[in-house]
Amino acid sequence: MSTNTSVDETKLQEFMGRVLGDMGAAMNAALVLLGDELGLWKAMAGAGPLTANQLAEKTGTFPRYIREWLSAQAASGYVTYDAASETFTLPPEQAMALAQEGSPVFVPGAFEIIRSVMLDQPKIRDAFKSGEGVGWHEHSPQLFKGTERFFRPGYIANLTTSWIPALEDVEEKLKRGARVADIGCGHGASTILMAEAYPESEFFGFDYHAPSIEIARMTAEMAGVQDRCTFEAAPSKSYPGENYDLVAFFDCLHDMGDPVGAATHVRQSLAPDGTWMIVEPFAHDRLENNLNPIGRVFYTASTLICTPASRAQEIGLALGAQAGEARLREVVTKGGFTRFRRATETPFNLVLEARV
Numbered sequence: 001m002s003t004n005t006s007v008d009e010t011k012l013q014e015f016m017g018r019v020l021g022d023m024g025a026a027m028n029a030a031l032v033l034l035g036d037e038l039g040l041w042k043a044m045a046g047a048g049p050l051t052a053n054q055l056a057e058k059t060g061t062f063p064r065y066i067r068e069w070l071s072a073q074a075a076s077g078y079v080t081y082d083a084a085s086e087t088f089t090l091p092p093e094q095a096m097a098l099a100q101e102g103s104p105v106f107v108p109g110a111f112e113i114i115r116s117v118m119l120d121q122p123k124i125r126d127a128f129k130s131g132e133g134v135g136w137h138e139h140s141p142q143l144f145k146g147t148e149r150f151f152r153p154g155y156i157a158n159l160t161t162s163w164i165p166a167l168e169d170v171e172e173k174l175k176r177g178a179r180v181a182d183i184g185c186g187h188g189a190s191t192i193l194m195a196e197a198y199p200e201s202e203f204f205g206f207d208y209h210a211p212s213i214e215i216a217r218m219t220a221e222m223a224g225v226q227d228r229c230t231f232e233a234a235p236s237k238s239y240p241g242e243n244y245d246l247v248a249f250f251d252c253l254h255d256m257g258d259p260v261g262a263a264t265h266v267r268q269s270l271a272p273d274g275t276w277m278i279v280e281p282f283a284h285d286r287l288e289n290n291l292n293p294i295g296r297v298f299y300t301a302s303t304l305i306c307t308p309a310s311r312a313q314e315i316g317l318a319l320g321a322q323a324g325e326a327r328l329r330e331v332v333t334k335g336g337f338t339r340f341r342r343a344t345e346t347p348f349n350l351v352l353e354a355r356v
């Protein structure tokens with residue numbers, strides 16, 4: 001190997017330090033899942049300092065493996081270690097993120113998505129060569145479950161408390177009794193939450209992916225909202241029904257091959273004074289302004305999931321998960337909407353409102 005004299009040794013070391021951190025994080029993803037699946041995080045939450053043997057006993061696992069797992073978590077900063085007592089503690093902040101299913105920062109779902117992209121990477125590699133798409137439905141099932149588990153905490157934290165109240169007139173309509181369509185609803189996390197919050201309204205969840213619709217139906221039954229919440233497999237350009245007061249798209253417009261076609265169908269399915277709510281991953285309009293940790297997560301997911309999903313459908317516009325508001329405005333305007341505004345935002349989401 002020839003020596004590259006233009007290499008700055010300090011910059012090289014800095015970069016290798018970054019890669020080293022990424023290597024540990026990537027490898028630990030499998031262990032975060034292991035902690036989730038074996039109930040290790042939940043057993044540690046609120047339990048105070050535990051030895052490896054105590055955690056193994058609590059969880060019916062093998063102590064030597066647990067000591068290694070705990071050591072990895074201590075090196076990752078996910079648990080703390082007290083050398084004097086040889087105990088490990090899951091701090092309350094980490095417990096919120098790793099052990100509390102309903103908390104707004106619960107993250108194991110994201111790691112299920114990470115597992116799915118590793119499994120599905122060969123399909124994406126082939127698509128890079130062929131230019132073909134890889135449909136949402138062609139991914140490993142871990143993606144569908146992981147997406148629901150990762151997105152639901154954000155919906156619990158924001159949907160009925162800040163996103164819907166930020167829309168013009170919508171909250172009052174939902175409280176009185178309105179017709180709502182949730183398009184690209186996946187496992188129905190958003191649909192069911194809305195049905196729980198607004199019992200006078202009727203909710204119709206649609207997604208082209210029939211297996212997700214099956215799960216949404218079962219989940220609605222378990223939540224006891226099946227009387228006002230129905231699910232049907234249908235694509236965004238031809239879902240049934242009209243006179244909807246609210247049509248909602250949660251993190252799916254950019255996954256569609258023909259978002260303008262979808263926008264046109266939304267316009268036709270809305271009541272005259274109806275609202276289209278579009279929740280999209282947070283993004284600035286220019287790439288250079290998205291080069292941050294959140295943009296990194298979204299661009300990687302977009303490369304592995306969203307862009308191939310759109311390419312797999314008719315037109316294949318491939319907006320990408322970091323389209324930004326200006327590009328989304330173009331799509332919405334081409335679909336015949338005249339009013340468009342950013343209703344609100346979170347660090348992870350843009351909440352956009354369109355009306356005819």
Ligand SMILES: C[S@@+](CC[C@H](N)C(=O)[O-])C[C@H]1O[C@@H](n2cnc3c(N)ncnc32)[C@H](O)[C@@H]1O
Binds near residue numbers: 137183206209237252
């Ligand atoms: C990232 S997931 C979001 C799922 C759900 N909205 C949520 O927030 O949990 C994107 C969803 O869009 C759906 N989808 C993609 N293209 C679609 C289309 N053309 N018509 C209907 N659904 C579509 C996928 O099946 C998938 O469930």
